[in-house]
Amino acid sequence: MTEFSSILSTSNVRGAYRSSQELSGLAGAADATGKSESFSDMLRDATTNTVQTIREAEAVAQKGLTGEVGTQRVVEATLELESTVKMMVSMRDKVIEAYQEIMRMPI
Numbered sequence: 001m002t003e004f005s006s007i008l009s010t011s012n013v014r015g016a017y018r019s020s021q022e023l024s025g026l027a028g029a030a031d032a033t034g035k036s037e038s039f040s041d042m043l044r045d046a047t048t049n050t051v052q053t054i055r056e057a058e059a060v061a062q063k064g065l066t067g068e069v070g071t072q073r074v075v076e077a078t079l080e081l082e083s084t085v086k087m088m089v090s091m092r093d094k095v096i097e098a099y100q101e102i103m104r105m106p107i
Helices: 010-024 039-066 071-104
Strands: none
Touching: 039 071
16 A cells, blocks of 8 residues: 555655646636635635545445445445545645744744
8 A cells, every 4th residue: 555655745746736737628726717726725625625525424324324325335435534534634734844844934
């Protein structure tokens, strides 16, 4: 299994971002109006998507307990939840690390 440190390397992130731009046909973070997405917007969207993924996984798990969905779907939702939580924890750690670095800078 791949370590998160290798997944989160700068070159891998840039490559993945470049690939996603090619798939969506967008150049940069600009939307149709020509405005770029701010860092705070990106974080808000990421946390919103994380909360949505958590809620969906919980709903699938509850449906799995009542027998409405199969075991395979419950496992898939649980794995998706696990990877989402790991990614958000690593993002939180990077934000805290950046904040601490800024606080150490001389004024």
